[in-house]
Amino acid sequence: MSVFLAKRFITLLATLIGASIVIFTVMEILPGDPALVILGVDATESSVAALTKELGLDRPPLERYFDWIGGLLQGELGNSYAYKVPVSELVQGALQITVPLAILSMILSVTIALVIGLYAAANHNKASDVTLMGVSQLGISVPNFWLAVLLILYFAVNLKWFPPGGFPGWDQGFWKCINALILPAVALATVQGAILARITRSSVLEVFREDFVRTARAKGLSQRATLWLHVLRNAMIPVITVMGLQFANLLAGTVVVENVFYLPGLGSTVLKAINNRDTIVVENVVLMLAAMVVITNFVVDILYAVIDPRLKAHDI
Template sequence: MSLFLFKRFVTLLVTLVGASIVVFLVLEILPGNAAQILMGPDASPEAVQALAEKLGLTLPAAERYWLWITGLVQGDMGLSYAYSTPVSELVMERLAVTVPLAVMAMTLTTAIALVAGIYAAARHNKLGDVGVMSVTQLGIAVPNFWFAILLILFFSVYLQWFSAGGFPGWEEGAWEALKALILPALSLAVVQAAILARITRSAVLELLREDFVRTARAKGVSRTAALWRHVLRNAMIPVITVMGLQFAELLAGTIVVENVFYLPGLGRLIFQSISNRDLIVVRNCVMLLAAMVVIVNFIVDVLYAVIDPRVKASDV
């Protein structure tokens, strides 16, 4: 197990280094001058040059990359060009919205998908199965931002149960804050739940045809008991794979939904920073999202070994 974890951890580090290089190079080739944008079009060339030197924009690219990476290792993300505030403070403030939103969306996704997928598999080729598959097909086809607008029209404008947008802050109470995240989380969860439900159904149906399930049924185990005791654990391997990818996608995919609901999350910070040409904030936020994706995939690999020891054995 230790060798398996070591190899996965080395892969994680290599991936993070590669991602940091890609993020840095992509932002380096973007046109425009951050100092010029901050100073305005009427600023003198001398003032723009002075600001560029102050921000470190005149240093060689390799040196700026090294300073950025060493700062990240030490927990220093630098100073925002536009806000004149440490980037780490901005990120932590926004993560207090984005992470709970992604967790809520993933919780809704898992609950809806597992129930729907197992229900459909247990009623294969029956009305319940056909109904679930039809609904999931519709869920896959609906963009989450369009569904978010529908939720606002129905629950905010018509029923007036929730606010149409904004975030009161955790200091106003946990319930008020979570209430503001319910509609955004639901709009994010719909598409992901539809995909995961179909994968859960396929995985369960495939295992229901295996010999060990038929043997259990021959020994008198009911179909429901065989489903929950023998099938579900083995079916979780492909399901967990997709769940890991979906959680990473939810973290990175909040940009559009946060703008629809006007939430002060990480996605909205990235959007605003791109508009302000605040590249140091964009660079750190994108790198943070990439790191989250890599770490989630690492956790999924570890869960593989826990659920199915054959995965660990084949990797050693």
């Protein structure tokens, strides 16, 4: 088990290092001068040069890269070029929205997937199975930003059950904040839940065809008992794989959905930073998103070993 975890941890670190190099390089080659964006097109060359030096952008790229990484290792993210405040403050405020939104979306997605996928598999080739798979196919084809607009029009504007956008702040009450995140979470979870439901159904049906399942059924075990005691655990490995990948899609989807609902999370923060050419904010936020995805995949690998001990035995 220790060798298994060590290999996965080394892969995690190597991925983060590679991601940091790619992110920094991309931000370097993108057109646009942060100092010119801050000062405006009418700024003089001397004032632009002075601000460039003040921001430290006149130094060699390699030196700035190692300063950035060194700051990250010490917990120092630097200061925003546009807002003149520590990046950590911007990120901390954004995480208080994006993380709960991603978790709520993932809970809804997994709930939708397990309920629909297991029920469809248990009623294979019946009318309910065909109907649910048709609905899931429709859910896959709907863009989450378009669904977000429909949810706002129906549940916020017409029924007035939920706020159309914005975030009240956690100091205004837990349930009030959760209420503001429900529609964005549904918009994000619908597509992912539909995909995961189809994967769950296929995985369960595949395990149902295994010899040990037929043996359990021949011994008199009911279909429901066989499903919960024998099939589900063996069917969860591909499902968990997709769940790990979907977490990355949920984080990427927040960039669009947060802007539709006017949520000041990581997605809207990085979009504003790109528009302001606030490279230090973009680098830190994008690397943080990449780290969240990589760490999620690391956790998924550990869950593999828990669900299927054969992976630990072979240290793969």
